[in-house]
Amino acid sequence: MSAFLSNKVFSNISKFSREVKPLVSLRGITKKFPGVVALDNVSLDIYPGEILALLGENGAGKSTLVKILYGLYTPDKGEVIVYGEKTKILSPRHAVSKGIVLVPQTPHLIDSLSVLENLIIGLREYGVFARVDLIEDRVREIALSIGIELDPRKPVATLSYTQKQLVSIIRALLLKARVLLVDEATTLLPSREKEKFYTLFRRFTEGGGSVVLITHKVVEALRVADRIAVLKSGRLVGVIDRDRARVEDVRKLMFGKTVTNNLQVRLKRTEHIDGGKRVLEVMGLWVSRWFGDYVVRGVSLSVRRGEVVGIAGIAGNGQEELVQAIVGLVKPVRGSIRLLGVDVTGKGVELTRKLGLGYIPDIPMRYGVSIDNTIEENIAALLVRGKIIKWRRVNEFTSKLIREYDVKAPHPRVPVKVLSGGNLMKVLVSRELAIARSLLVAHNPTRALDEVSARLVRRMIREKAVGEGVGVLLVSEDLDEVLELSDRILVINSGRIVGVFDANRVERERIEELMVA
Amino acid sequence: MVYLVVLRRTKPLPYASILVPVISILLGVLLSSIILYLLASIPPLALFNLIVRSFTSPTVLKDTLILTLIGLSLVIAFKASIWNIGAEGQFHMGMLVATWIALFTPIASIPVLAKITCILAGAVAGALWAILAGVLRAYVGLDEVPVTLMLNYVAYYVLDVLVYGPWRGRFTYGYIRTDEIPENLWLTLIPGTTAHVEVLATVLIVGLAIWFMFKYTIVGLRLRILGSNPEFLRASGVNVKHMVVLALGLSGAIAGMVGALYLLGDTHRVSYPVEAQTAGYGYLGILVAWLSMLDVRGLPLAAYVVSSLRVTGITMQIAGLGGTAIVFLFMGSVLLTYTVAKVFSEYTIVIRR
Structure with missing residues (x-):
């Protein structure tokens, strides 16, 4: 010393x-x-x-x-x-x-x-x-x-x-x-x-x-x-x-208020996941970075209807590339990705979104919102499926999300750039939760959020899985979050899946060991 | 120690969308008048009289309409952060196709249909010319600024070659130009002005359509998002390449349409060299688009101001007070002061001790 x-x-x-x-x-x-x-x-x-x-x-x-x-x-x-x-x-x-x-x-x-x-x-x-x-x-x-x-x-x-x-x-x-x-x-x-x-x-x-x-x-x-x-x-x-x-x-x-002390209460689980249809199937996926070396090395995984699959790992072990490949933002070098049974490998975000994919990105300012546009417009960009925008409907929907998620914004027509990081994240998360129909890919969904908001978002993700049968792929650097939310936990290290655990029978230390090994 | 610190405004300057254009126009004119006084001893008072008279001249309407349309064309692209500098070339491609239809096809003799065909064909030609740059930008990654700019010259020279060679007219008294297009294709004058009814109608139709597109359609919203965060657009499942091509295509279509209208309404023929035949509307439109703060509703006013300044310049030219450069002096000064005013609408300077 x-x-x-x-x-x-x-x-x-x-x-x-x-x-x-x-x-x-x-x-x-x-x-x-x-x-x-x-x-x-x-x-x-x-x-x-x-x-x-x-x-x-x-x-x-x-x-x-x-x-x-x-x-x-x-x-x-x-x-x-x-x-x-x-x-x-x-x-x-x-x-x-x-x-x-x-x-x-x-x-x-x-x-x-x-x-x-x-x-x-x-x-x-x-x-x-x-x-x-x-x-x-x-x-x-x-x-x-x-x-x-x-x-x-x-x-x-x-x-x-x-x-x-x-x-x-x-x-x-x-x-x-x-x-x-x-x-x-x-x-x-x-x-x-x-x-x-x-x-x-x-x-x-x-x-x-x-x-x-x-x-x-x-x-x-x-x-x-x-x-x-x-x-x-x-x-x-x-x-x-x-x-x-x-x-x-x-x-x-x-x-400012007494927070009910049930912060660690177990969330409701979907029953009979094992019998459910596979929403997402990834087989032997290899993804390289722009300068050539592989960052995802032969990852295989699947997500069933109503199941939350958590990927635990320290940032920079291939999570971002894996997520981007699944969403369709990058083309994998080898392997296949099937969403609802449809081969979406390297076919772009248009197809995955059409199949009902929701995506909460790790870099919200880049892939999640357009900060010069208003909250309303950021919602409409993904919500509206027709050619004409009915602003009254969008406005009602946006106001509802703002209320439900307690977004601190004067009104739905302010540009997103005036919001704080956490509120911006809430806008994005609430939208993606609302539009996900088959699979929700959530990458650090609560990173910028305080405990109460994070809690709310986790509950909403769970409800999405249990209530609507949406499959969830949760990639998070917050191990507590992965443990709390997942049905099944995969550990990623250096681009490989190095461990698979049932969330009911898992030792935290064992996962941490694998994360840093 | 006293510091001057430049800070980004946390709150946009109130009324910036009105203040910025107005202040930049006033300062721009002031700057031009100082330069003119120093260079050519033109008394500022006389100059101001001239400007005031230009603003009330009936000849201003024609350019106002034409420039509103070019402004519309460029606002589409600029809102999407696609810097189309090629409205001039798209204009001439529109003019080229309209000339061909008017002079060399049987359609030219059909009353109403001929006009409409010329205008629509002009739009298609302008769109295709712009899409050339759009495809290069979207699929090859070539910056659209130099590409659209260089394509202007290609368009000029293609038209020049045609006029000089195969399209040279029989009744031209030694001028290098085409014959006049048939009279049934000429546009109808608005009484008391040099402007045309059909152009006014096009301004209204296209203007409303573009306003509606940006306000109420998903395509309009996507174009605006393309302008601020294309990565988000991609992640939301939109083919960004298509949007880039679309932005340029729509922009070029309107510019091409104007080229056709200008042929039918004003020149009635194409003269060599084509680049000296018009006022360079494609470039003037850039100033108009910026002065409108990219707001469709502000375009007519911006076009009116620019047209009036242009008329001032032309009047001075005719009076022998200077060459073509006078027009550019006005435009350049206003664009310069606009750029400065725009910066100050977003930033503020604070004195610190």
């Missing part, structure tokens, strides 16, 4: 450890967007040496707060005080120069460059002719110290999600971060890997830095944070020390 702390990476922050003054203070921050107050008079201190969890449901203002700290937004009112000095953070570069570094949920790395090349970008101190080997030892040391294998010379494209997140964090450390803004970056990792990152955060704060952990998971906040700040509808409704925080209290703060 001491060797770790003497490391240059951490030494630059230690001088702050003796100060009791906050590293960063927010004073009366207000930020408005059309129709919504994203942040309402929020004051918050971030102290050296602490892990502060920023907790809140969708649209509570977490992202807005982080974007203000990182210089992406400027507040309408209020001030930001950095190291005792009133500061306007003008841009991410400015934020980084002040030691405030963001670790985003999805790593912003250049796939074709090596880890070291990615890291040396932006490190000005090494000059124009910086050589990557200058930082190699440090990178190896950090990786080794927390026990994640990482070859710094390999291209980023070959890394797992865990490794990429590690690279993101190492970059933040090399940028001499004093305040790490961790935006859901650890939320999706398997629990064992999560712990490793928590250790890293702990060491970082021991060196005098602070970590702001943005999360919508109460459990994660309680597990790792020293203090928990809860945001609700743009207001800071409480800051609690971990020692005094109880799950129920935090939940109550977050959602």
Whole structure:
């Protein structure tokens, strides 16, 4: 441990450890967007040496707060005080120069460059002719110290999600971060890997830095944070020390009402799945990425009527390509896909959609919505089957979805781009649930959603399967979700299905082992 | 330290769809008048008089109608983010086919049918010419901007070759041009103007149809989504390639139709070189489409302003105050100020201390 702390990476922050003054203070921050107050008079201190969890449901203002700290937004009112000095953070570069570094949920790395090349970008101190080997030892040391294998010379494209997140964090450390803004970056990792990152955060704060952990998971906040700040509808409704925080209290703060404590209640199952017709049949599927190597390697699976088949795995193990091949967005190299008995292999989305496929994509902004169009238009694009759009009907339907899913939007005619990430996701999920007739392919359907909304979406997916006999292929990086929702669980690792489990007889540890093996 | 920070507006500028075109036109005219004053000592006051008179001239109506149609053609493409710079070529292909029917086929002698055939054939020719670029864009991945632009010249020269050679007329007094088309094909003048009844009717029919298409049909919605997120369109089960071809096809059809109308109404024949024969409506239409903020309802007004500025330029040319460049000066200035105003409608500059 001491060797770790003497490391240059951490030494630059230690001088702050003796100060009791906050590293960063927010004073009366207000930020408005059309129709919504994203942040309402929020004051918050971030102290050296602490892990502060920023907790809140969708649209509570977490992202807005982080974007203000990182210089992406400027507040309408209020001030930001950095190291005792009133500061306007003008841009991410400015934020980084002040030691405030963001670790985003999805790593912003250049796939074709090596880890070291990615890291040396932006490190000005090494000059124009910086050589990557200058930082190699440090990178190896950090990786080794927390026990994640990482070859710094390999291209980023070959890394797992865990490794990429590690690279993101190492970059933040090399940028001499004093305040790490961790935006859901650890939320999706398997629990064992999560712990490793928590250790890293702990060491970082021991060196005098602070970590702001943005999360919508109460459990994660309680597990790792020293203090928990809860945001609700743009207001800071409480800051609690971990020692005094109880799950129920935090939940109550977050959602403003007592959440019935049956969050883990088993969902209803379809009976006699085994006798049901096969909705989806995938045989020996091989899919390659654009630069040629196979990312899906001989996957076979089937989904029956009314059955939810969950695919568990760490992000980047071929899930995206598998899903895209099934939906019809990419052509597989080998193998076959049958939907309702019809061969749809490589025949495009037109056919699969015609056969009643619903698709909740992993990248909603790309494949799920058109942000310049209104909510109504985004619904109509898939709902209307005729040539003429009856807007009154679409409007009624949209209003119903907005009510049912509690989408925070002034009306159905606002462009989707004014919605928060979670609300945007609700629009998309509600639409796909409404239109799926044979198979629903859901890839991380609740990733951007808070507990209550996620709950609702899971229940709706279940109801779709039980009530309408729709088959569901659930691909999720959230193992809890897979366990909760699935009838059958497949584990994917490096593009192969490495395990098949009945959801009633399954050990979580066994699945996690297979996921990281 | 004082900073100037450029920020994206979180809320669109109120009344931007009116403010942007109006401000850009005013500033554009102001800019042109400064340039004209400095270059040719034309007193701004006289220039403004001239402009005011142009706006009330009865000759403006003809160009307004023609440019509204070209504007419609381009709005279809631009809404879908398909940058059709080739309305000029599609216009001439429409004119080419209409000329052929009018001069060399027996249909030309049938009263009403002849006109309709010419106009529809013009539409088909324009559509096919645009689809050429559409197919290259959709299936080969060639950018439509250079392709449509270059096809303009191909269209010019094809028509030039025909007029210079096989189509050269017998009664041309030494000019290189075709014969006049039969009189029963000529369009009917709207009394007191230089505009034609048939063109006005086409504006109304096509305008309403396009407005309806964008507002009430799934195709219109898909074209708009194509303009903002084609990947989503693909994931929702629409053949994006077909939509690209369709956008260009519809756009070209209207431009081609205008080419035919222009032949029947105004020129009655094609003269060599064809590229000097018209005002470059295909290019002027780009300005019209942008000034309308891609709103079908705003097109006639945008077309009216551009036509009036064009008339101003022509009047000055006739008065010997300058060459053809004066028209381009007005158009260029307005397009420039429009681009700047559009940026400021989306971004704001904040002073920070």
